[in-house]
Amino acid sequence: MSAEYSCLIVEDSPMMRQLLVMALARVKCLRVTEADDGVDGLRKLASGKFDIILTDINMPIMDGLKLVKRVRSDPTHKDVPIIIITTEGAAEDRQRALQLGANAYITKPIQAPQVIAKVKELLKIEG
Amino acid sequence: MPETGSLELKARLDELEAESRELRAKVAGLERERALMLAHQTSVDALSTRFAVRFSAMEDELSMLANVYVASYQLSATFKLDRVLRHVHELLGQLIGSRAHAIFLVDDASRTLVCVASEGLASSPNATLDLALDPPGSFTAGGGFGAVIAGVLETGVSHFGERAPVSAGTEPTACIALRADERMVGVIVVHALLAQKPGLVPVDFELFKLLSAHAGTAIYGAALYESAGGAVPPPNALCFRRAAAAATAVTSATTQVDRNDR
Numbered sequence: 001m002s003a004e005y006s007c008l009i010v011e012d013s014p015m016m017r018q019l020l021v022m023a024l025a026r027v028k029c030l031r032v033t034e035a036d037d038g039v040d041g042l043r044k045l046a047s048g049k050f051d052i053i054l055t056d057i058n059m060p061i062m063d064g065l066k067l068v069k070r071v072r073s074d075p076t077h078k079d080v081p082i083i084i085i086t087t088e089g090a091a092e093d094r095q096r097a098l099q100l101g102a103n104a105y106i107t108k109p110i111q112a113p114q115v116i117a118k119v120k121e122l123l124k125i126e127g
Numbered sequence: 128m129p130e131t132g133s134l135e136l137k138a139r140l141d142e143l144e145a146e147s148r149e150l151r152a153k154v155a156g157l158e159r160e161r162a163l164m165l166a167h168q169t170s171v172d173a174l175s176t177r178f179a180v181r182f183s184a185m186e187d188e189l190s191m192l193a194n195v196y197v198a199s200y201q202l203s204a205t206f207k208l209d210r211v212l213r214h215v216h217e218l219l220g221q222l223i224g225s226r227a228h229a230i231f232l233v234d235d236a237s238r239t240l241v242c243v244a245s246e247g248l249a250s251s252p253n254a255t256l257d258l259a260l261d262p263p264g265s266f267t268a269g270g271g272f273g274a275v276i277a278g279v280l281e282t283g284v285s286h287f288g289e290r291a292p293v294s295a296g297t298e299p300t301a302c303i304a305l306r307a308d309e310r311m312v313g314v315i316v317v318h319a320l321l322a323q324k325p326g327l328v329p330v331d332f333e334l335f336k337l338l339s340a341h342a343g344t345a346i347y348g349a350a351l352y353e354s355a356g357g358a359v360p361p362p363n364a365l366c367f368r369r370a371a372a373a374a375t376a377v378t379s380a381t382t383q384v385d386r387n388d389r
Contacts, residue, residue: 089323
């Protein structure tokens with residue numbers, strides 16, 4: 001079955017990226033692309049069509065919140081759902097991310113089923 | 128002719144009573160069927176609950192295996208010391224949810240424990256603990272953790288404590304024994320967990336086991352590689368060493384047999 005949806009993971013930790021890729025491999029119709037930081041993420045966004053973005057907050061060069069701002073101000077990608085995955089667990093961090101336009105906020109350490117469920121929910125994938 | 132009417136009525140009454148009996152029997156049959164179906168429904172519900180619990184357990188297991196796989200993959204994926212340390216930090220911070228931790232290695236020559244890296248702590252790297260002289264509690268990087276660390280170094284068994292804030296300094300959340308080739312080479316002290324992490328869960332203990340068995344080897348392997356200027360022996364040198372080791376083993380076994388024969 002060919003991929004129907006494409007997902008961009010923006011995360012500077014190779015370990016966390018690999019873990020997310022492994023988790024999302026269980027969503028059959030999803031193709032995953034990886035980016036190291038916000039700038040790399042924007043570059044990959046410009047060169048392809050993505051249905052969902054998963055991003056960390058604390059990253060070098062460009063952090064996740066700046067990435068959310070840039071994506072929301074870009075007419076091409078402004079409606080792409082964004083999931084923040086971060087170690088920042090404070091309520092104000094969550095509120096700020098959601099105010100900037102993130103659709104969901106998941107704190108690390110992650111539970112793979114929780115990430116999969118949120119991705120499926122935002123992409124409206126059943127089963 | 129009134130008798131004929133009465134007989135007809137009686138016959139009709141009998142007929143209705145027979146019909147009623149038949150219907151009551153049918154109702155009783157349906158009631159039995161309903162009870163059976165309800166019992167079946169209950170057992171299906173119980174089975175479904177068992178499957179849901181099993182599914183959830185399998186999800187947890189899969190998640191645990193994925194964590195351990197990724198951690199082990201990344202830990203042994205490089206010879207570069209800074210990357211190995213980064214992977215250890217990531218494993219602790221992102222997979223386990225540690226907010227503050229430090230990695231200490233034993234310096235055999237000076238009998239000190241040297242902090243080679245830390246995260247989320249005010250104390251700087253290179254903080255040391257003199258294993259022979261420092262009394263428990265004098266550990267600059269760990270508050271009053273000296274006794275716990277000394278115990279872990281002595282027994283080689285990792286220690287898991289209550290969740291403690293970074294400032295308390297009474298007992299670490301975890302003190303992991305780092306081994307390399309059956310030898311204690313250091314410890315990882317986890318001071319505090321992230322606010323959203325209520326405590327250690329089964330996967331954390333698996334990851335700590337992995338760290339205990341592999342982090343020390345990975346750190347020393349990378350350090351040796353870097354101190355050798357990134358030079359690795361050619362493959363035939365490895366074959367030669369293995370052959371030499373095998374020859375030594377044969378010689379020693381032969382000597383033993385000779386001694387036994389005498």
